[in-house]
Amino acid sequence: MAIDVEAAYRQFGPMVVRRCRKMLGSEEAAVDAAQDTFVRLMEYRERLSEQALCSLLYRMATNVCLNRLRSQRRRPADPDGELIGRIADARLPEDRFLSMSVLQRLFAGHRDSTRTIAVLHLVDGMTLQEVADEVGLSVSGVRKRLAPLREQLAQLEREEVNP
Amino acid sequence: MTTNRQIPPLMLEKAAAGLLSAGELRMFADALDTAEVQAQIDGLRSADQRIRDDYPPVRMLAGIREKYDARRRARRMVLIPAAATGGVVLLALALWVVVPVNRDLREDTPSVAASLPYEGIKGGMPGLSVFRNGEDGQEEMADGAMASKGDVLQLAFSTGGAQSLLVCSVDGRGTVTRHYPQEKENTLVTPGQRVLLPFAFELDDAPGYEKFFLVWSTEPAQMDVAAVCDLLARGTRQDGATRLPDGLLLREFTVRKPSAEEQ
Numbered sequence: 001m002a003i004d005v006e007a008a009y010r011q012f013g014p015m016v017v018r019r020c021r022k023m024l025g026s027e028e029a030a031v032d033a034a035q036d037t038f039v040r041l042m043e044y045r046e047r048l049s050e051q052a053l054c055s056l057l058y059r060m061a062t063n064v065c066l067n068r069l070r071s072q073r074r075r076p077a078d079p080d081g082e083l084i085g086r087i088a089d090a091r092l093p094e095d096r097f098l099s100m101s102v103l104q105r106l107f108a109g110h111r112d113s114t115r116t117i118a119v120l121h122l123v124d125g126m127t128l129q130e131v132a133d134e135v136g137l138s139v140s141g142v143r144k145r146l147a148p149l150r151e152q153l154a155q156l157e158r159e160e161v162n163p
Numbered sequence: 164m165t166t167n168r169q170i171p172p173l174m175l176e177k178a179a180a181g182l183l184s185a186g187e188l189r190m191f192a193d194a195l196d197t198a199e200v201q202a203q204i205d206g207l208r209s210a211d212q213r214i215r216d217d218y219p220p221v222r223m224l225a226g227i228r229e230k231y232d233a234r235r236r237a238r239r240m241v242l243i244p245a246a247a248t249g250g251v252v253l254l255a256l257a258l259w260v261v262v263p264v265n266r267d268l269r270e271d272t273p274s275v276a277a278s279l280p281y282e283g284i285k286g287g288m289p290g291l292s293v294f295r296n297g298e299d300g301q302e303e304m305a306d307g308a309m310a311s312k313g314d315v316l317q318l319a320f321s322t323g324g325a326q327s328l329l330v331c332s333v334d335g336r337g338t339v340t341r342h343y344p345q346e347k348e349n350t351l352v353t354p355g356q357r358v359l360l361p362f363a364f365e366l367d368d369a370p371g372y373e374k375f376f377l378v379w380s381t382e383p384a385q386m387d388v389a390a391v392c393d394l395l396a397r398g399t400r401q402d403g404a405t406r407l408p409d410g411l412l413l414r415e416f417t418v419r420k421p422s423a424e425e426q
Binding site: 005006009010011012013014015017018019022031034035036038039042043047054055058120124125126130134 | 180182224227231385
């Protein structure tokens with residue numbers, strides 16, 4: 001059964017706005033990104049399940065914001081902003097052959113990007129097991145997806161210490 | 164149980180919405196009992212109301228609908244010329260001749276579908292078969308078999324455990340032909356079915372090969388047919404290697420053709 005987007009907004013809209021504020025650090029951009037999140041939900045409402053809608057919208061909002069940060073090069077002023085920015089900028093295997101937007105379309109929004117997974121774990125502080133449960137992967141699958149990104153973050157830290 | 168670390172924001176959101184699972188409630192039981200976490204949860208609920216006041220749902224929903232409609236209009240404008248230039252229409256007219264044979268064939272046509280690989284059973288690997296239509300009937304081709312200009316081919320596949328599937332081919336000139344889905348963008352299929360495509364193709368004089376690709380996923384997710392076909396074509400043109408993102412699986416079937424020198 002298709003997701004009732006209006007009902008979903010009424011229940012989870014404020015949470016999505018809040019998540020976008022945290023990710024983008026700008027009120028105007030956050031409201032715009034929150035709307036984009038529900039536009040995506042509307043586009044995929046026939047294919048997505050209402051089960052775990054709260055988690056799904058939280059991850060979709062995270063992904064929408066990461067894409068926005070990636071394309072606009074703007075960084076939130078939040079204490080986590082630098083890390084979020086680095087995650088958004090990271091070069092990942094999934095970018096090698098396709099743009100993220102194409103990859104998202106290939107999976108029609110079902111697939112969480114590695115960047116979203118990284119934010120859940122590295123910024124939000126979720127354990128690998130919690131992330132795995134949320135995104136429907138095994139712990140080793142999450143670890144594998146994060147490996148190239150971790151390496152890049154570590155490299156950046158090494159460069160900062162020894163410029 | 165979690166006592167000495169902060170509850171992740173998603174879990175707090177779920178707690179505020181009363182949506183923590185039994186396992187999550189157990190995991191965070193101690194923390195949820197603390198005044199600090201209860202204050203955070205109450206803070207989220209108050210913030211929800213403030214956001215609803217600042218951005219009334221009716222106004223936000225109108226904006227969402229407006230953006231959605233605008234994107235649909237924009238996408239339609241992009242897709243129509245893209246399909247006409249990169250896809251089936253030009254290929255059918257210029258490079259392949261669509262031969263109206265077996266027009267009345269339907270899925271599970273016994274003469275051909277019965278010979279499809281046993282992998283057609285639900286849960287197995289999907290299978291791809293290529294048949295050459297001749298005066299004496301249809302001959303199932305082996306992977307790597309020779310064919311030549313003028314041969315009329317017809318495809319069949321079994322879905323196995325796939326829930327999403329497409330079939331395309333790339334010839335020796337790098338030209339892509341999309342075989343399934345043919346017109347609609349729907350790649351979703353039912354596992355455990357066998358399908359004979361209800362049309363055939365006459366091979367043109369492109370040299371070297373015609374590589375058929377069956378791309379599938381066990382996820383019931385729509386694939387972007389044009390993007391996947393383009394990816395396969397690029398890989399084939401560059402070095403013959405085919406690479407797909409995680410979650411997409413591939414079966415290949417090659418029909419060899421005379422090289423340009425042999426023609």
